[in-house]
Amino acid sequence: MRTVAEHASALAALVGPTPVVATPLNEALGLVLGRDLIAPVDLPPFDNSAMDGYVGRAADLPADGTFPLTLPVSHDIPAGRSDGRPLAAGTLARIMTGAPLPPGGEVIVPVERTDGGVDRVRIDGAPAPGVHVRRRGEDLTAGTVALAAGTVMGPTQIGLAAALGLATVDVRRPLRVTVLSTGSELMPPGSALEPGQIYESNSPMLAAALRAVGAQVRIEHFVADDVPALLAALEQAATGADLLLTSGGVSAGAYEVVKDALTGPGGADGAPAVDFVKVAMQPGMPQGAGRFAGVPLVTLPGNPVSSYVSFEVFLRPLVRAAMGHPDVMRPVLRVPLADAISSPAGKRQFRRGHLDTEAGTVSAWGGPGSHLLSWLAGADSMIVVDEDATSLQPGDEVEVWLLD
Amino acid sequence: MRTVAEHASALAALVGPTPVVATPLNEALGLVLGRDLIAPVDLPPFDNSAMDGYVGRAADLPADGTFPLTLPVSHDIPAGRSDGRPLAAGTLARIMTGAPLPPGGEVIVPVERTDGGVDRVRIDGAPAPGVHVRRRGEDLTAGTVALAAGTVMGPTQIGLAAALGLATVDVRRPLRVTVLSTGSELMPPGSALEPGQIYESNSPMLAAALRAVGAQVRIEHFVADDVPALLAALEQAATGADLLLTSGGVSAGAYEVVKDALTGPGGADGAPAVDFVKVAMQPGMPQGAGRFAGVPLVTLPGNPVSSYVSFEVFLRPLVRAAMGHPDVMRPVLRVPLADAISSPAGKRQFRRGHLDTEAGTVSAWGGPGSHLLSWLAGADSMIVVDEDATSLQPGDEVEVWLLD
Numbered sequence: 001m002r003t004v005a006e007h008a009s010a011l012a013a014l015v016g017p018t019p020v021v022a023t024p025l026n027e028a029l030g031l032v033l034g035r036d037l038i039a040p041v042d043l044p045p046f047d048n049s050a051m052d053g054y055v056g057r058a059a060d061l062p063a064d065g066t067f068p069l070t071l072p073v074s075h076d077i078p079a080g081r082s083d084g085r086p087l088a089a090g091t092l093a094r095i096m097t098g099a100p101l102p103p104g105g106e107v108i109v110p111v112e113r114t115d116g117g118v119d120r121v122r123i124d125g126a127p128a129p130g131v132h133v134r135r136r137g138e139d140l141t142a143g144t145v146a147l148a149a150g151t152v153m154g155p156t157q158i159g160l161a162a163a164l165g166l167a168t169v170d171v172r173r174p175l176r177v178t179v180l181s182t183g184s185e186l187m188p189p190g191s192a193l194e195p196g197q198i199y200e201s202n203s204p205m206l207a208a209a210l211r212a213v214g215a216q217v218r219i220e221h222f223v224a225d226d227v228p229a230l231l232a233a234l235e236q237a238a239t240g241a242d243l244l245l246t247s248g249g250v251s252a253g254a255y256e257v258v259k260d261a262l263t264g265p266g267g268a269d270g271a272p273a274v275d276f277v278k279v280a281m282q283p284g285m286p287q288g289a290g291r292f293a294g295v296p297l298v299t300l301p302g303n304p305v306s307s308y309v310s311f312e313v314f315l316r317p318l319v320r321a322a323m324g325h326p327d328v329m330r331p332v333l334r335v336p337l338a339d340a341i342s343s344p345a346g347k348r349q350f351r352r353g354h355l356d357t358e359a360g361t362v363s364a365w366g367g368p369g370s371h372l373l374s375w376l377a378g379a380d381s382m383i384v385v386d387e388d389a390t391s392l393q394p395g396d397e398v399e400v401w402l403l404d
Numbered sequence: 405m406r407t408v409a410e411h412a413s414a415l416a417a418l419v420g421p422t423p424v425v426a427t428p429l430n431e432a433l434g435l436v437l438g439r440d441l442i443a444p445v446d447l448p449p450f451d452n453s454a455m456d457g458y459v460g461r462a463a464d465l466p467a468d469g470t471f472p473l474t475l476p477v478s479h480d481i482p483a484g485r486s487d488g489r490p491l492a493a494g495t496l497a498r499i500m501t502g503a504p505l506p507p508g509g510e511v512i513v514p515v516e517r518t519d520g521g522v523d524r525v526r527i528d529g530a531p532a533p534g535v536h537v538r539r540r541g542e543d544l545t546a547g548t549v550a551l552a553a554g555t556v557m558g559p560t561q562i563g564l565a566a567a568l569g570l571a572t573v574d575v576r577r578p579l580r581v582t583v584l585s586t587g588s589e590l591m592p593p594g595s596a597l598e599p600g601q602i603y604e605s606n607s608p609m610l611a612a613a614l615r616a617v618g619a620q621v622r623i624e625h626f627v628a629d630d631v632p633a634l635l636a637a638l639e640q641a642a643t644g645a646d647l648l649l650t651s652g653g654v655s656a657g658a659y660e661v662v663k664d665a666l667t668g669p670g671g672a673d674g675a676p677a678v679d680f681v682k683v684a685m686q687p688g689m690p691q692g693a694g695r696f697a698g699v700p701l702v703t704l705p706g707n708p709v710s711s712y713v714s715f716e717v718f719l720r721p722l723v724r725a726a727m728g729h730p731d732v733m734r735p736v737l738r739v740p741l742a743d744a745i746s747s748p749a750g751k752r753q754f755r756r757g758h759l760d761t762e763a764g765t766v767s768a769w770g771g772p773g774s775h776l777l778s779w780l781a782g783a784d785s786m787i788v789v790d791e792d793a794t795s796l797q798p799g800d801e802v803e804v805w806l807l808d
Contacts, residue, residue: 025593026623029612044775046599052657078629078659080588082600096657097707098589098775100600111656140778147781154808155616155715159609159708160781163602167593184484185502189429189571195450196486196504198567205563208433212559219430225482252515253456253500255482303501304563311559371448371502374544377551377564404558 001280002287003387004313004348010275010289011314014296015243015322018175022168025161028153030214031171032324037147039164042137047101049077050132054114054121055095055105057087061126063107070122077102092121101133108132140164150326172324174216178237179206181222182230182248182257183302201373202247202307206300209311210245213319225249225257234261238293242322245315248302250276250286258288258299274299280387281348283370284310303370309350312382312401330382330401335362341392343385352379353400362400379403405684406691407791408717408752414679414693415718418700419647419726422579426572429565432557434618435575436728441551443568446541451505453481454536458518458525459499459509461491465530467511474526481506496525505537512536544568554730576728578620582641583610585626586634586652586661587706605777606651606711610704613715614649617723629653629661638665642697646726649719652706654680654690662692662703678703684791686751687774688714707774713754716786716805734786734805739766745796747789756783757804766804783807 002010020034049055060071074091079098086103087093093102101108106129115122140146146164147157153171161169179202186200187193200222207217220237223229230249237244249258262274274290274297283306288299298318300310312330320328338361343349352375354365362383366375384399385392392398406414424438453459464475478495483502490507491497497506505512510533519526544550550568551561557575565573583606590604591597604626611621624641627633634653641648653662666678678694678701687710692703702722704714721732742765747753756779758769766787770779788803789796796802 025608026611029615041597043778045597045602048600050773050775052655076658078588078657080590080600080629082598084599094658096659097655098587098602134773134775139776146778155609155613156712156777156781156783158612159605159712160777162593162605162608163708163777165591165593165595165597165603183502184482186484187569189566189569191569193445193449193569194486195488196452196484198449198502199569201563201566204429204566205559207430208562209559211433225484251456251501253482254480254498255500304567308560308563369454369538371454371538372543373560373564373567374447374550377560379560 001278004279004281007277007279007287007289008314008317011298011318012321014289014291015318017324018172018242018322020170021173023171023173024168025158025166028158028169028171029155031153031174033147033149033151033153034170034172034324035149036145037161037169039140039142039144039146040166041164042142043140043163044134044136044138047136048098048134049095049101049108050097050134051108051110052097053095053108053110053132054092054123055087055101056092056107056109056126057089057104058106058129060090061107061109061123063126063128065126067125068122070120072120073118094118106130150324152325174214175319175322176216176218176240176242177210177319178218178220178241178244179203179210180220180233180237180244180246181302182225182246183222184224186222201304202302205304205308206245206247206311209308209316210319213316214323215319225255227257227261230257230261234292238295241295244292244295244297245300246297247300247307250288250299250301252286262288262290262292262299280346281313281350282344282368283350284313285347304373305370305376308376309382313350330403333400333402334397335360335400336395336397337361337392338363339394341383341385343389343392345390346387348387349385351383351385352376353381353383354379355381355400362398405682408683408685411681411683411691411693412718412721415702415722416725418693418695419722421728422576422646422726424574425577427575427577428572429562429570432562432573432575433559435557435578437551437553437555437557438574438576438728439553440549441565441573443544443546443548443550444570445568446546447544447567448538448540448542451540452502452538453499453505453512454501454538455512455514456501457499457512457514458496458527459491459505460496460511460513460530461493461508462510462533464494465511465513465527467530467532469530471529472526474524476524477522498522510534554728556729578618579723579726580620580622580644580646581614581723582622582624582645582648583607583614584624584637584641584648584650585706586629586650587626588628590626605708606706609708609712610649610651610715613712613720614723617720618727619723629659631661631665634661634665638696642699645699648696648699648701649704650701651704651711654692654703654705656690666692666694666696666703684751685717686748686753686772688717688754689751708777709774709780712780713786717754734807737804737806738801739764739804740799740801741765741796742767743798745787745789747793747796749794750791752791753789755787755789756780757785757787758783759785759804766802
């Protein structure tokens with residue numbers, strides 16, 4: 001039996017990083033810079049005023065001069081004025097926040113220290129030259145690294161890139177995943193269920209989980225337990241995909257369509273195209289990984305809780321790594337148990353958890369059954385019990401992954 | 405001057421909750437249930453096997469019986485078989501995980517405790533009736549609350565809704581926001597800057613910040629400091645919007661286009677349509693709120709850091725509240741300062757912060773200047789300094805908001 005770490009390594013070898021693509025800023029949210037972003041311009045791009053007020057020459061407005069003092073206003077410099085008209089000696093210009101300092105202008109007097117005059121203005125006092133001035137390049141200098149490779153593009157990083165004049169950033173593009181559920185018992189929403197039938201839930205659940213980590217997801221209509229139908233659906237699903245993800249049909253039963261369809265030699269060298277393996281974990285023991293039509297393929301078990309736990313343990317880190325995220329894991333805590341739990345020997349158990357933030361403890365949320373989707377939906381965390389632990393008591397510390 | 409809390413209350417009065425709309429599951433990720441979701445069916449919908457194996461009658465397979473014991477296999481029950489064929493006395497049926505128990509079948513023997521026979525099977529031991537059986541309704545009973553109003557629809561909640569046969573869920577729809585920047589100094593990406601001009605960065609930054617909390621955002625092309633142009637752009641922007649968001653043009657300067665355009669009576673009763681106010685905070689003092697063409701309007705200051713801080717303080721909670729999120733605030737910690745910082749008396753200061761998780765301290769990241777976008781993009785948190793604090797020393801605890 002494979003360990004969880006061994007299977008994770010096998011998957012990591014299968015799916016490489018997505019290409020770095022110049023991406024419009026409005027599509028870059030949450031994506032990761034594939035290379036350093038070098039500032040093409042200084043920020044600010046020019047010396048400008050940090051205040052609404054007046055700008056004067058240092059010779060006309062000595063900080064230790066005699067105030068009040070009235071001077072003519074030669075012109076206005078609103079933000080955006082770009083004619084660079086110099087400031088004549090013996091005059092002031094009215095200047096707005098963000099507007100460029102005129103040639104010769106060095107002293108910024110905030111409007112609050114004046115009478116606000118338009119043709120002539122009374123100045124009640126002046127700061128030293130350079131005060132209230134935002135110097136060109138003081139936030140960022142052209143040619144330096146504005147954002148390092150590996151940075152996640154959040155709102156402020158997008159704002160910075162825009163301020164640097166960039167329409168696109170070089171980020172790893174989203175991983176393209178096609179999701180496909182298998183099972184003759186699966187029915188679409190809205191249909192009346194016959195005994196033995198259930199509504200298909202893995203595709204929408206896995207698609208949402210993949211989208212939540214930034215993947216681009218296509219859902220292929222689920223297929224019955226029929227090998228030719230599955231192979232046809234996989235052909236369709238592989239088109240344009242970086243990763244195929246199936247659920248169901250990989251267990252030990254007599255009708256395991258994914259196993260049946262994909263067992264056997266697939267490569268030119270006769271090696272199996274897909275390895276179906278047992279992983280020492282509960283739930284989620286039956287797993288598979290390989291390629292179909294050259295596209296990486298991961299086969300998850302079909303029980304909804306097994307499927308979701310497999311996503312958290314294997315797929316979420318895989319997708320985040322492929323998309324360049326420096327940190328691929330959920331936040332992990334060590335938390336004492338509120339209640340005893342048991343766990344099978346030799347398997348890593350993943351239980352749905354519920355945190356009591358007041359008491360600082362965690363409880364198993366529902367039983368270990370891999371059909372308990374309602375309990376899964378009520379969990380806020382996952383409790384990880386090591387392979388060698390079989391019986392844990394209240395107060396014993398366990399590893400807890402915080403879900404969101 | 406308004407307090408931060410007073411201005412937040414004014415905004416809250418302006419923007420109500422979005423309507424509850426039946427929304428396809430694949431568009432529901434991150435949205436909030438507007439009413440309790442009542443389970444229309446039991447989960448599981450029928451008694452089924454938790455194992456691949458064989459199912460027999462209790463009379464034929466007493467747990468204390470004599471084993472091994474060989475019996476004929478009457479038929480197979482794969483998952484999805486829905487004909488309800490009863491189990492004849494003295495026979496077993498092969499049954500797969502998730503397949504319905506046949507009438508008469510009560511004992512599940514896992515395949516591991518058999519020889520796996522197809523026509524006849526040797527049974528090496530049997531558990532009690534009901535073991536390895538998933539009972540109808542044991543996860544969730546029809547008619548009970550599956551997900552309560554206020555639940556955020558994550559992947560597992562979407563999975564649960566799908567398992568209940570639902571194609572849509574009743575969630576509060578995204579808030580529709582139009583973002584509009586103003587300023588004659590603003591230039592589009594890729595253009596050559598004249599002295600005095602800067603690249604427009606607030607719209608992409610605010611749009612990304614709004615999208616990150618689930619809003620639907622439209623960016624209206626930014627407008628120069630020209631009142632008729634702004635009014636025309638606002639008419640356009642208001643169409644189909646729940647909220648208009650401008651940045652720039654609300655300060656104390658001589659060219660404040662938003663103020664100039666929207667000051668004065670706007671309502672039928674002659675009251676101003678938009679209140680331009682000073683809020684006791686740094687940065688972000690000049691703020692405005694009101695209505696334009698009946699649509700709620702929030703006017704943010706134009707400096708990028710002021711604009712972003714205003715988003716975090718006012719807009720993010722507003723959008724999350726409108727979309728029904730039970731918890732609208734960032735995660736808040738109290739953390740000791742690594743370095744001294746000063747703060748203006750009477751104003752709540754919001755400084756960009758950087759956490760040292762090893763030392764358990766926070767530092768101000770860059771100066772207080774509201775043009776320091778590069779430092780903003782490097783911050784991981786926001787430090788909140790109370791109105792009455794003017795000088796904080798290393799070790800003093802401050803409120804810290806965790807950004808993501």
